[in-house]
Amino acid sequence: MSEPQIxxxxxxxxxxxxxxxxxxxxxxxxxxxxxxxxxxxxxIRGYDAITRIANAPEFIKGIVNLRGIIVPIIDMRIKxxxxxxxxDQFTVVIILxxxxxxxGIVVDGVSDVITLAxxxxxxxxxxxxHLDTNYIIGLGTVDERMLILMDIEKLMSDKDMGLIDKSSxx
Amino acid sequence: xxxxxxxxxxxxxxxxxxxxxFDECAEHLGNMEGLLLAIDPATAxxxxxxxxxxxxxxxxxxxxxxxxxxxxxxxxxxxTLLDRVRKNEIPLTSEMVxxxxxxxxxxxxxxxxxRAGEDGLSDTTPAxxxxxxxxxxxxxxxxxxxxxxxxxxxxxxxxxxATVATVAxxxxxxxxxxxxxxxxxxxxxxxxxxxIGELEIVVSPKPRKRGKTAQQWELRIAAFxxxxxxLEQFDFVKTEGDIGISAVVASPAGAxxxxxxxxxxxxxxxxxxxLKLVPAxxxxxxxxxxxxFDDAVGxxxxxxxxxxxxxxFVDIVPPVADAPVQSPGRRSTDQxxxxxxxxxxxxxxxxxxxxxxxxxxNLVGELVITQAMLAQNGATLDPVIYEKLLNGMAQLDRNTRxxxxxxxxxxxxxxxxxxxxxxxxxxxxxxxxxxxVELKTEGEGTELDKGLIEKLSDPxxxxxxxxxxxxxxxxxxxxxxxxxxxxxxxxxxxxxxGNIMVEVIDDGAGLNREKLLAKARERGMAAPDTMSxxxxxxxxxxxxxxxxxxxxxxxxxxxxxxxxxxxxRDMGGHVEISxxxxxxxxxxxxxxxxLAILDGMSVxxxxxxxxxxxxxxxxxxxxxxxxxxxxxxxxxxxxxxxxYLPVVSLHEVFNAKPNVTEFHKGIMVILESEGTKAAxxxxxxxxxxxxxxxxxxxxxxxxxxxxxxxxxGDGKVALILDVAGLVNTPKAVFAEAA
Numbered sequence: 001m002s003e004p005q006i007x008x009x010x011x012x013x014x015x016x017x018x019x020x021x022x023x024x025x026x027x028x029x030x031x032x033x034x035x036x037x038x039x040x041x042x043x044i045r046g047y048d049a050i051t052r053i054a055n056a057p058e059f060i061k062g063i064v065n066l067r068g069i070i071v072p073i074i075d076m077r078i079k080x081x082x083x084x085x086x087x088d089q090f091t092v093v094i095i096l097x098x099x100x101x102x103x104g105i106v107v108d109g110v111s112d113v114i115t116l117a118x119x120x121x122x123x124x125x126x127x128x129x130h131l132d133t134n135y136i137i138g139l140g141t142v143d144e145r146m147l148i149l150m151d152i153e154k155l156m157s158d159k160d161m162g163l164i165d166k167s168s169x170x
Numbered sequence: 171x172x173x174x175x176x177x178x179x180x181x182x183x184x185x186x187x188x189x190x191x192f193d194e195c196a197e198h199l200g201n202m203e204g205l206l207l208a209i210d211p212a213t214a215x216x217x218x219x220x221x222x223x224x225x226x227x228x229x230x231x232x233x234x235x236x237x238x239x240x241x242x243x244x245x246x247x248x249x250t251l252l253d254r255v256r257k258n259e260i261p262l263t264s265e266m267v268x269x270x271x272x273x274x275x276x277x278x279x280x281x282x283x284x285r286a287g288e289d290g291l292s293d294t295t296p297a298x299x300x301x302x303x304x305x306x307x308x309x310x311x312x313x314x315x316x317x318x319x320x321x322x323x324x325x326x327x328x329x330x331x332a333t334v335a336t337v338a339x340x341x342x343x344x345x346x347x348x349x350x351x352x353x354x355x356x357x358x359x360x361x362x363x364x365x366i367g368e369l370e371i372v373v374s375p376k377p378r379k380r381g382k383t384a385q386q387w388e389l390r391i392a393a394f395x396x397x398x399x400x401l402e403q404f405d406f407v408k409t410e411g412d413i414g415i416s417a418v419v420a421s422p423a424g425a426x427x428x429x430x431x432x433x434x435x436x437x438x439x440x441x442x443x444x445l446k447l448v449p450a451x452x453x454x455x456x457x458x459x460x461x462x463f464d465d466a467v468g469x470x471x472x473x474x475x476x477x478x479x480x481x482x483f484v485d486i487v488p489p490v491a492d493a494p495v496q497s498p499g500r501r502s503t504d505q506x507x508x509x510x511x512x513x514x515x516x517x518x519x520x521x522x523x524x525x526x527x528x529x530x531x532n533l534v535g536e537l538v539i540t541q542a543m544l545a546q547n548g549a550t551l552d553p554v555i556y557e558k559l560l561n562g563m564a565q566l567d568r569n570t571r572x573x574x575x576x577x578x579x580x581x582x583x584x585x586x587x588x589x590x591x592x593x594x595x596x597x598x599x600x601x602x603x604x605x606x607v608e609l610k611t612e613g614e615g616t617e618l619d620k621g622l623i624e625k626l627s628d629p630x631x632x633x634x635x636x637x638x639x640x641x642x643x644x645x646x647x648x649x650x651x652x653x654x655x656x657x658x659x660x661x662x663x664x665x666x667x668g669n670i671m672v673e674v675i676d677d678g679a680g681l682n683r684e685k686l687l688a689k690a691r692e693r694g695m696a697a698p699d700t701m702s703x704x705x706x707x708x709x710x711x712x713x714x715x716x717x718x719x720x721x722x723x724x725x726x727x728x729x730x731x732x733x734x735x736x737x738x739r740d741m742g743g744h745v746e747i748s749x750x751x752x753x754x755x756x757x758x759x760x761x762x763x764x765l766a767i768l769d770g771m772s773v774x775x776x777x778x779x780x781x782x783x784x785x786x787x788x789x790x791x792x793x794x795x796x797x798x799x800x801x802x803x804x805x806x807x808x809x810x811x812x813x814y815l816p817v818v819s820l821h822e823v824f825n826a827k828p829n830v831t832e833f834h835k836g837i838m839v840i841l842e843s844e845g846t847k848a849a850x851x852x853x854x855x856x857x858x859x860x861x862x863x864x865x866x867x868x869x870x871x872x873x874x875x876x877x878x879x880x881x882x883g884d885g886k887v888a889l890i891l892d893v894a895g896l897v898n899t900p901k902a903v904f905a906e907a908a
Contacts, residue, residue, distance in 0.1 A: 051887040053873055054824035063870065065881045068536045072870040101869045163870060
């Protein structure tokens, strides 16, 4: 019974006020700071032993073996054109569990976990055509920092990401 | 189960005894059916008749003890008639055998109903019909033994009419589910369902925005598909408790009988999915549904489920299956949720423990990988200093291998699990088509992976039906051609190399090359006369391709063979056909031994490693420069012993940076898939491994040219090549160029 409830809860998550007090994992891409719902995060690990997939978009770095399961790795820095994609022992991969699928995203660095009350979250400004704000739940304010709160589920299931076959229904 | 308990329980826990009865009864039914199929009315031996009688009698006794009166009623009449036949008061006729078989089906359905915990079949029409038929046979025999045959044939005419009525009726299901999805997003599911059958939305909630609360839906669908198939459409309903599906017994009149809606509270019980398969009255319907080939997605027929469940299989469950479950009594008390949860198919214990077995196999796969990793690292250690450690590692290696072998063998089942349903299929179909056919099976003991066994059933049924309908000629035609009037269909299974071969062989008319070519041209396909026989025969697997002059209810619509090929490809297998006009057709299915592990050759391209399934590799060689030719500028071929094979460069397909670009400095791996050969150019061969197949699609998507992934000894992922796709790459390149 619990699974559908979680699913509906995240569906409702698009509505800003549903985030009464939510925890977000914050990470940096270039100079920007982003936040994703902590419940979507499975673990954080380093970047190594990646197997390239031919003819995949540039931001899909390939697949790795995560304790026996095959997990695709997406470099958010390439996807959002932020920061310089360097790969060394400090490169961080956030392993996400999004609608039953496991995937990893490469980011510049993971900062901390922040609890945001509803009043700390502002709706995203409307950039109309210049910027697709569909994946942004809102902008969080913590002291002087601005967090871009991402709807990671929506982003990852977007067909432009090419992560999921058209045929599979979710 | 709970209904059954309270019905016969009387306070004591009767469920363990029920389980014993169900198992025994299924065994008796299987025995009875086997004997009936083998019997020849003219020369029936007293022993056989006695054995059939005993089976019916035992079932009646058991059913009476547990208070299953519906079963007692049918078995009683059945037993009465059998008794008179075995005492030679009434001569046995082939019509009687038919009726006995039908009666067996009815009892089977009743048994299924009781197993699923119903008080009895909601629709008793088939049961009462069969009782009437049996009674007619008894009366006819008693009144005037000479007129028995006449009475029987009249009766069979009546039943034929009844059958026709049922044929038009698909099985009805009532589906109730809860979901928070809005109506618009369900529309897609409904559209899919409409393809499967006639859909009626009984209860739909008021339209509103996607909210938190789940809303109740209720559908009714008349389809030729199995409940399992329908359930697949509801994947979005995450928890099984939120969906209930129950078979509504279609009355012969055609309309879904409202009184037949079984257990309307099913969906409200979150405990277990209500997956009730009530086969008997629907057997004809499902069977014919199969024949129409309307179920283009290769739906497992209800008949197959029913027979898998309650007919033959119980008595041939291999001993391993019993190991985790010590006694039927213990099983039913300890695992009530399992038993009721998969009530429709808890027939063989392996199916019940399947999830644990799969987990076990995955874990052992992990262990093998870890062990390989350790071995790799340990190889660099100084054997003098680390002697003890290395000894331990060697032992670990041995133990891991033994464990893996043993665990893999749990998954193995003899192919007789599939074959055993065909005597009945062939018998029914042959009499329907007025053909004389003998079915031979060979190599029933051949073992293959449980997953493959389950998936093999549908394609094989298609192939056997096709052989019977299109292959075997009518007796008159056969005799005119100088062949025995009775045709033969042979099912054969055997090991070849690392594969299992399953063959369907008939001695019928064979495939007509000219007709196939003409048909292909008619459909606007490129079909030059120079096509090889193998390629021409493969045409029958194209969607919508049928050379049958008229569409029968058995086959001829051209849907089906493409499904067969797709199903077999999905299993990692291949179909090949050989045929000679007038002499018959042989359809060979080549399957891997198991779904979980394959033998692969690892090859290198630059820094990357790929795995080629060993079964596709015919040889590997380093070509001489003069053996490489090019055709029209693009498209290279390599000469291998007189043949010119197209060259596929793996580094071009995968956009990789190779270390070697000159063909004569690298390696050509000669691949063969479905009769097509190609040479795959790689940097070099690395070695041969057993690899554990991992799905790419569970977290990612399908990748062109790749059939899966595996984890190598160093923990890195390597892609497994889709050979069938790669071999056809040159064709695609030429098509683009042209």
